Amino acid sequence: MTEQETAGLENLLHENRRFAPSPEFSEQAVAGPELYEAAATDRLGFWARQSRELLSWDTAFTDTLDWTDAPFAKWFVGGKLNVAYNCVDRHVEAGNGNRVAFHFEGEPGDTRTITYADLQKEVAKAANTLKNLGVNTGDRVAIYMPLIPETVIAMLACARLGAPHSVVFGGFSADALHSRILDAEAKIVITADGGFRRGSASALKPAVDAALAKGAPSVSNVLVVQRTEQDTEMTEGRDLWWHETVGEASTQHTPEFFDSEHPLFILYTSGTTGKPKGILHTSGGYLTQTSYTHRNVFDLHPETDVYWCTADVGWVTGHSYSVYGPLANGTTQVLYEGTPDSPHKGRWWEIVEKYKVSILYTAPTAIRTCMKWGDDIPAQFDLSSLRVLGSVGESINPEAWVWYRKVIGGDKAPIVDTWWQTETGAIMISPLPGVTETKPGSAQVPLPGIAADVVDDEGRPVENGGGGYLVLTEPWPSMLRGIWQDPERFKETYWSRFKDMYFAGDGAKKDEDGDIWLLGRVDDVMNVSGHRLSTTEIESALVSHPKVAEAAVVGANDETSGQAVVAFVILRGAAGDGGPDVIQELRTHVGNEIGPIAKPKRILVVAELPKTRSGKIMRRLLRDVAENREVGDASTLADTSVMDLIQTGLKDAK
Ligand code: ATP
Ligand code: MG
Numbered sequence: 033m034t035e036q037e038t039a040g041l042e043n044l045l046h047e048n049r050r051f052a053p054s055p056e057f058s059e060q061a062v063a064g065p066e067l068y069e070a071a072a073t074d075r076l077g078f079w080a081r082q083s084r085e086l087l088s089w090d091t092a093f094t095d096t097l098d099w100t101d102a103p104f105a106k107w108f109v110g111g112k113l114n115v116a117y118n119c120v121d122r123h124v125e126a127g128n129g130n131r132v133a134f135h136f137e138g139e140p141g142d143t144r145t146i147t148y149a150d151l152q153k154e155v156a157k158a159a160n161t162l163k164n165l166g167v168n169t170g171d172r173v174a175i176y177m178p179l180i181p182e183t184v185i186a187m188l189a190c191a192r193l194g195a196p197h198s199v200v201f202g203g204f205s206a207d208a209l210h211s212r213i214l215d216a217e218a219k220i221v222i223t224a225d226g227g228f229r230r231g232s233a234s235a236l237k238p239a240v241d242a243a244l245a246k247g248a249p250s251v252s253n254v255l256v257v258q259r260t261e262q263d264t265e266m267t268e269g270r271d272l273w274w275h276e277t278v279g280e281a282s283t284q285h286t287p288e289f290f291d292s293e294h295p296l297f298i299l300y301t302s303g304t305t306g307k308p309k310g311i312l313h314t315s316g317g318y319l320t321q322t323s324y325t326h327r328n329v330f331d332l333h334p335e336t337d338v339y340w341c342t343a344d345v346g347w348v349t350g351h352s353y354s355v356y357g358p359l360a361n362g363t364t365q366v367l368y369e370g371t372p373d374s375p376h377k378g379r380w381w382e383i384v385e386k387y388k389v390s391i392l393y394t395a396p397t398a399i400r401t402c403m404k405w406g407d408d409i410p411a412q413f414d415l416s417s418l419r420v421l422g423s424v425g426e427s428i429n430p431e432a433w434v435w436y437r438k439v440i441g442g443d444k445a446p447i448v449d450t451w452w453q454t455e456t457g458a459i460m461i462s463p464l465p466g467v468t469e470t471k472p473g474s475a476q477v478p479l480p481g482i483a484a485d486v487v488d489d490e491g492r493p494v495e496n497g498g499g500g501y502l503v504l505t506e507p508w509p510s511m512l513r514g515i516w517q518d519p520e521r522f523k524e525t526y527w528s529r530f531k532d533m534y535f536a537g538d539g540a541k542k543d544e545d546g547d548i549w550l551l552g553r554v555d556d557v558m559n560v561s562g563h564r565l566s567t568t569e570i571e572s573a574l575v576s577h578p579k580v581a582e583a584a585v586v587g588a589n590d591e592t593s594g595q596a597v598v599a600f601v602i603l604r605g606a607a608g609d610g611g612p613d614v615i616q617e618l619r620t621h622v623g624n625e626i627g628p629i630a631k632p633k634r635i636l637v638v639a640e641l642p643k644t645r646s647g648k649i650m651r652r653l654l655r656d657v658a659e660n661r662e663v664g665d666a667s668t669l670a671d672t673s674v675m676d677l678i679q680t681g682l683k684d685a686k
Contacts, residue, residue, distance in 0.1 A: 169397075177222065324458075331420050
């Protein structure tokens with residue numbers, strides 16, 4: 033620990049710095065303060081205007097919102113559109129066919145440049161192939177793929193046919209894939225032989241074979257993209273190679289136009305708090321809000337920006353901010369197949385330099401990992417093209433926020449901390465980069481057109497300075513339309529806790545300015561001797577200590593205090609092995625930061641934390657460990673071996 037690093041820490045202990053946009057930034061920003069005014073004056077009129085301006089409708093809608101069958105919403109009633117036409121064809125028709133849609137970077141270093149004109153042909157070919165395989169409007173298609181262009185092409189081909197897709201993260205097991213294929217009764221599975229991960233070809237197709245061997249009567253065919261060229265078993269009559277079918281198909285396909293409420297996709301939530309839910313999204317409202325937020329939150333200038341969202345498409349962020357929002361806006365994007373550390377820990381920054389990425393959207397977990405690897409790695413690359421930085425997935429610890437701004441953003445790029453969920457479909461709470469004076473660690477304000485609040489147990493809005501539950505008080509265009517095949521669970525999960533409000537399941541507080549701070553899942557809130565403690569705050573306190581790289585906090589049953597705070601920490605290299613002195617130091621640090629009540633009763637040093645594909649910590653599994661129970665369902669972890677690693681490590685330490 034150098035003196036300078038320790039001095040940096042002092043500043044962060046209570047991070048009160050504010051970062052206003054520069055006048056030059058605000059000057060050129062697509063969104064100014066008038067957006068809030070316009071939305072406040074006439075909210076539905078505002079959305080209707082956004083929808084007409086941002087999308088191309090084949091038949092104009094007659095009503096903006098029908099909420100008579102609440103909580104089942106209909107947006108842009110009577111309108112007809114084709115989502116894929118909006119994302120691809122219309123850009124070509126407008127003369128932008130030569131604009132790059134994707135700079136694809138494979139993990140081994142292979143690259144492809146795909147223009148909007150190329151994309152139009154590829155999507156038409158895939159749509160024709162699916163059609164030939166009997167996919168009709170309304171049929172479901174499962175997509176189980178690495179992060180390659182064909183994944184996006186497959187999604188758009190489904191959208192073009194009005195066949196809802198269900199993308200299943202390529203890291204999931206055959207079991208997880210099987211249950212999702214059954215739940216959605218998918219007709220076709222689109223997959224690949226494999227993908228490249230950490231320097232080697234990792235097979236995908238065998239998991240599809242295993243899933244289908246468990247019985248999946250709805251599936252008639254499997255379409256297989258050749259990516260790694262590894263040996264792959266093909267079942268005669270069922271399995272087809274993409275290059276032999278799509279590769280040979282016609283590039284002409286005339287889109288049909290579908291009702292605004294036509295289902296676009298089903299996507300299962302991460303399962304951090306329970307059994308995954310099949311979230312249903314539809315067309316017109318979803319595309320309106322994803323394109324609106326993508327444009328305004330990231331200050332998109334489609335002619336000049338190069339945008340990169342690092343999310344896997346198996347996560348909602350990949351749907352809304354690597355596919356639908358950016359493509360509807362005619363964006364040039366980077367698509368990268370692999371991990372940030374392959375073949376070296378500077379790979380992401382090398383990609384930023386190579387493509388002159390100007391807008392980067394990633395998750396706090398990735399930022400903390402890069403922080404742990406050290407400032408000298410990004411310092412080797414030219415990151416000066418970056419002008420907007422986004423964060424999503426969990427609260428960003430102030431420490432990580434400031435690092436992101438300084439080391440990656442050159443102390444000038446505004447950070448947008450975006451709060452939303454699979455269920456909300458698009459960003460809901462976030463600064464606007466040319467308007468908002470940002471606060472490290474807070475998502476701050478509902479976007480223009482969005483109504484959010486923090487309420488107490490009785491559903492009454494809390495005063496500034498108070499804490500409670502995050503709710504959405506008005507319907508929004510990209511809201512989920514239900515849980516697939518389960519309307520009761522939809523009402524029960526989101527609409528029964530408070531009357532006429534959507535319950536997000538997150539704890540939050542309003543600060544003195546009325547800005548919103550997210551505090552973690554309501555399910556994770558701890559109750560220690562009658563005090564309600566937030567996981568996020570204690571974790572941020574731990575991460576603000578120079579010896580800690582990552583932290584996860586849970587409340588474990590405790591005879592004396594009801595619940596006791598148990599922390600799992602990953603130490604930084606310099607901290608040694610985490611002997612009793614370090615543990616004591618961390619406990620004292622949390623006590624100083626938040627108060628004695630928040631001091632963890634136990635701190636366990638671990639090498640990894642259990643995370644979902646979107647980098648969220650699965651605290652329920654850690655609670656199982658802390659309470660010495662058998663560990664629950666871990667099938668949606670990005671790496672399922674982590675729990676074994678943690679338990680073995682803890683046994684060895686005893
Ligand atoms: P499940 O509902 O099955 O547990 P999940 O909620 O993890 O799955 P997602 O929809 O990907 O699946 O995650 C949404 C959640 O992520 C939000 O409810 C919130 O807890 C968290 N989140 C996302 N962005 C932010 C943010 N900017 N700040 C704080 N929390 C965030
Ligand atoms: Mg959730």
